[in-house]
Amino acid sequence: MLLSLLGYFTTFDLKPWNPTDGYAPLWDDTTTLPVDVRRYILRFRLTDRYLGFAHTTLVGIAREDLDSLVLDFYGYTVDSVRVAGLPSPYIRDSSRLIVYPTPTLGAGDSVVVDVFYHGSPDSVFCPSFSGGIYVRTDGSFSTLGYPEGFRCWVPSYDRPWEKADDGVEFWIEADTSLTVLANGLLVDTVPTGTTRIWHYMHAHPIATYLISMAGRTLAANRWTWTYGSTTMPVMAWVYPSDTSLGWGVRLTDMLTVFSDRFGVYPFADEKYEQSVVMFAFSGAMEHQTSSHFSSYLGNYTQAHELCHQWWGDDVGYGTFKDTWLGEGFATYCEMLWAEAEGGFASYVLYYGNTVERTFFTYATNPGKPVYDPGPDIGDILSVYTYHKGAAVLHMLRYILDKDTSLFFGALRHYRSLHSGSYALTSDFVDAVETYTGRDLDWFFNQWVYEPGWPVYNVRWNAYPDSSGMWNLTLIVEQTQPVGAPTFRMPIEVRWVSDSADTLFVIWDSLDVQSFTLRWRSAPDSIIWDPDNWILERHTVLKDPSIGVEEVAPVGSRDILVAISGGSVRLEGLPSLPLRVYASDGRLVGYGRGSLRLRLPGGTYFAVQRDRVRVFVVR
Ligand SMILES: [Zn+2]
Incomplete structure (x- = not known):
């Protein structure tokens, strides 16, 4: 899924889910559903922006004795329901179709639920962020199931962890002017006069939100991907006038790049395609084997949606x-x-x-x-x-x-x-x-x-010792706000000098920590995390006062502490930041030069530059 950044981050203002309307919230933990779903078989006649006929079959195995089947389903008019071929009573509420199989089902029984329905896709109110069948005035259409919108076009157990283990099969009847796309391989097409029936079969486990279909006047850019003994068709579906743009020309290279790293593309016995059929929002969606795009988004978005075929599709995520x-x-x-x-x-x-x-x-x-x-x-x-x-x-x-x-x-x-x-x-x-x-x-x-990222305040100074080696003292303070943890990370520090650079790694894990590095040439500067491996912010400052007593003693720089009752007075060097931390690392006091504060009993650390003074309040 990729929403165009501009649209998403600046203008989306989405409502929180409302769990009270009978709609299962997105962040549901995985549970064992009463039916192990094996396959969805979906038959639609979608012409003139109207779903004239729908017949869906849910095939599965009962995990327990069942006198009712509670399916997620929004919208449309249900005409009849059959279980194991027998007409079954059912009721509907705003979010569900509840079917009463007669006779009832026992644990281990096969479950075959046929639902017949019809209606206008435009009239379906889908409470999911988006979802259902989108129809356009020119008769083109496409579906969105993300995140919980499959229920807005198919009666289903619409949970991300309940995959249809044997896949999904489609018969889609649409106007002959449209190219119809769906998950998996096109088995055949059957002309029926002004319409054509497209039969698709996808024979891999699939999560409900990744099932999709679309119809539009399109033309294909086609390639064959070869990888070892594997050959697979790859398509990019575009407007008929746009085939010369070459959109999708890198898809076969991307398939190789990701197969080299993650193992071979998961659906290599079928296909991979991207198509400009996304009508729900501006962006793209990783529908399994058949990803949808709102426009000719570039290589990085194409790589993103392709990559989802491994991560999100083949290896699904159990919950949102x-x-x-x-x-x-x-x-x-x-x-x-x-x-x-x-x-x-x-x-x-x-x-x-x-x-x-x-x-x-x-x-x-x-x-x-x-x-x-x-x-x-x-x-x-x-x-x-x-x-x-x-x-x-x-x-x-x-x-x-x-x-x-x-x-x-x-x-x-x-x-x-x-x-x-x-x-x-x-x-x-x-x-x-x-x-x-x-x-x-x-x-x-x-x-x-845990949330947040480290914000490092780094100060350093260097001086030669009697052997001619240079000692570099680093004082590293983590200054991220309360609520973010204190991070433990190895951090690369490049020591830059005229004659030779060298790279050190320090393991930083405390609110305030000092390190001494030794090297033979005088440092001109240091570069913190030079290859940008860490999600962090930092400031680096050369601070001549650090370690200055090594070459020019200036007398005691201890922090003075006076305690009376719970009242503590601290005196350090004038005007420099003085911080007090509790023993668990929390910052409990801050001042410049001196500080007065009340503290409950405990052990504390007063820190100013590289000076640390431990004191106990009783
Ligand atoms: Zn995505």
């Missing part, structure tokens, strides 16, 4: 709290495409100029966490899931020693565990830890489950 497992990955793939095109420098550039810049433009610190960013659709579709999610993968690659075989190996291992199914964030963490043999809870906790 785990959205970053699709969107963060797909955004990261934009960086991978940049890297494939222009090497590591392009990767770093795309990260800095697009991913990180967009994030810092729209995010607040601490803001929202990557996992479960909040109840609104605007939280799920946000820079926290997309851009920070991508930054998490970027930083994971760094934490894994920039070892791309280890990093992509971990992603492939994760995929192998959840291909054709879904994963939760904890499943991803487990898979990476198992594959790499490393404990990474500290990394995922601070970056995924």
Whole structure:
């Protein structure tokens, strides 16, 4: 899913979900539904902007004894319902179709529910962010199921974790002027006079929100993708007058780039296509094997939607709290495409100029966490899931020693565990830890489950010692606001000098921490995180007062502490920032030069420049 940034971030003002209208909220945790869905068979006659006939079949296995089937369904007029071929009574409320099978079903029984309905797509009120069938005045149409809008055109168990394991099959009757697209392979088309019936078959597990169809007057740019012994058709569907634009010409290269990294494209026995048939919003949507675009969006968006076929589609996310497992990955793939095109420098550039810049433009610190960013659709579709999610993968690659075989190996291992199914964030963490043999809870906790990013205030100074080596003292303070954690990260520091640069790595993990580096040449400057591996902000300042006593002692620089009752008075160097931290790292006092404050009993640290004074209030 990609909403055009301008439209989305500046003008979308979406309502929060209203759970009281009988609509299951997006952030539902996974539950065991009463039916294991195997397949949806969908038959539609859609002509003159009207759904004249719909006959959908839900095929599955009962997981428990059932005297009713509660399907998600909005809108349309239901004409009849059959279970196992027998007419069944049903009732409807505003959000559901409740069917009473006669006879009732037992656990393990096969479930076949046929629903016949009709109506005008325009009259369906879909409470999902968007969804249902979109029809246009010229007779063209397309569907959107994201995030919970499949129920606005098909009676279903519309939950992201309940995939139709055997896939989806379509018979779509539409005007002969239209090219009709849907998931999977076109089996055949049958002309019927002024209409034509298009028969599509997709034989892979598929989440409901990734099922789609579209009809429009289109022409195809076609290619054949070859990868080892695999050959597969690739199409980009455009307006008939636009075939010469070459839109989609890089798709086969992208398929190779991502297959090299993640394992072969998941639906290589069928197809991949992108088409300009998105009418719901400005952007694109990763419908399985058949992604929809509102316009000829560029290579990075095409790479994003293609990448979703691995991440979001093949390996689904179980709940919308785990959205970053699709969107963060797909955004990261934009960086991978940049890297494939222009090497590591392009990767770093795309990260800095697009991913990180967009994030810092729209995010607040601490803001929202990557996992479960909040109840609104605007939280799920946000820079926290997309851009920070991508930054998490970027930083994971760094934490894994920039070892791309280890990093992509971990992603492939994760995929192998959840291909054709879904994963939760904890499943991803487990898979990476198992594959790499490393404990990474500290990394995922601070970056995924907690909000915010580190803001480093770095001061340094250097001086030679008696052996002629240079000592560089760094004082690193984390100054992010309350609510963001104190981050533990290895940080690269480049020591820049006339004769030779060198790179150090420090492990920073405290609110205030000092480090001493040694090197043979005098530093002209230092560059903090030179390759931009970390999602952070920093200021770096050379501070001549640090360590100055090594060459020119100026007497005691201790911080004086006077305690009487709970009242504490601190005296440091005049006019310089003086901070007091509690033992858990919380900043509890701040002043310049001196400070007076009341503190409850406990141990505290007063910090001014590189001086630390520990004191206890009883
Ligand atoms: Zn996306």
